[in-house]
Amino acid sequence: MRPPLSPRQRQLLAFIERYIQERGFPPSYEEMRTALKVSSLNGIAEMIAALERKGYIRRQPGKSRAINLQQATTAPPDPLPPSRTCETLPILGAGTAENPLVALLRPRGLISVDSEFFALTGQAWVAALVPDDTMAQEGIRQGDVAIIEQNNQPNNGALVYGFAGEQPFLRRYVESGASFELQSSRRGIAPLRNDGKTPLAIIGIVRGILRRL
Template identity: 30%
Template sequence: MLTRKQLELLEFIHKRVQRDGVPPSFDEMKEALDLRSKSGIHRLITALEERGFIRRLAHRARAIEIVKLPDSMDQSGFTPRVIEGDAPPPAPRAAMPVEAVHALELPVMGRIAAGTPIEAISEVSHTVAVPGSMIAGSGHHYALEVKGDSMIEAGINNGDVVVIREQGTAENGEIVVALVEGHEATLKRFRKKGDMIALEAANPAYETRVFPKGQVKVQGRLVGLIRSY
């Protein structure tokens, strides 16, 4: 599945290639998607390439080739059903009890950045067994694989699996999955300061990032951790 921003970019590139025979420049992509910097375009391009929709050709300017289009899109335009980038992850399947080990099977919904934000991923890649005692109360829970080292002083290392309770609010000091500007997901400590939201790392090598509250959506709260050795 593609996020809204990924789909918008793929549509823009496709239409420009059809019209002009060459893909647009990064500046044109940035302007078309109303992004503040080309780094956001780089992340979207990388995500589309990783998902097999485009291919970049080395040592050539504007060398972007569309490899495939979403199944629900024809050559005249896009009409796909997509997961909006600013929506919470879809409700995962119900947890399945594993009586022999008193554990629950949770869906692993991809990877989450503990460092520079990466694309939000909302597809089930596999499942993981977690102790039933780790599930905090009612509600949907899911798991994410951690990528990066910005939360190491909170005991969260690269490759660990975090257990997340899906919710849209958080208290100051809680570690949350935050969706930034509608298309980037990151694992950080949450602080609300008036009309601003601070996302704090637990590693002095990373700066605290501050956003207007409208640019950050809480998608879940950390309730458990499975260490990777």
């Protein structure tokens, strides 16, 4: 197997092949320089030498336009990007703060996401539909899909998903003394407070948002 070519070497080889197919003889160095917009003939000479060294062409010393294509010289395509893996995550179903596991056990569906893009390592991961527009000021809308790392001990300021009573929420976790509250980004919407009046359960930390256009 011959060594791979640089992008410019592939470009030059493709030009030589096309030129020979159309005219029956190879291009001159000046024609190659003009076609590739190279500033000097030395640059072309270096690329020609590289093509010969890698086995794509053969030159005949002492002859003008003496470039012979080696068999199966078609310029190789750019290498394919490394394969990526997808993870299938459950989309949380209905649940309650008293029994949040029900949402995990009865998912409303599945979604595949790029594990490299979201760095799906460590904790267990789930997805959930954004339930409302309380975080619309941060560009998060009802119906978006949140990618969630399961963790019920978020850091201050984290975006979290969970349940307040029977209602799902997606809000900003803000510590308040020895307690915390869950804040919306929209004005006029009261925070959810951990004051015992409404049971709260945090499922995890939101690490990404997907949206169907």
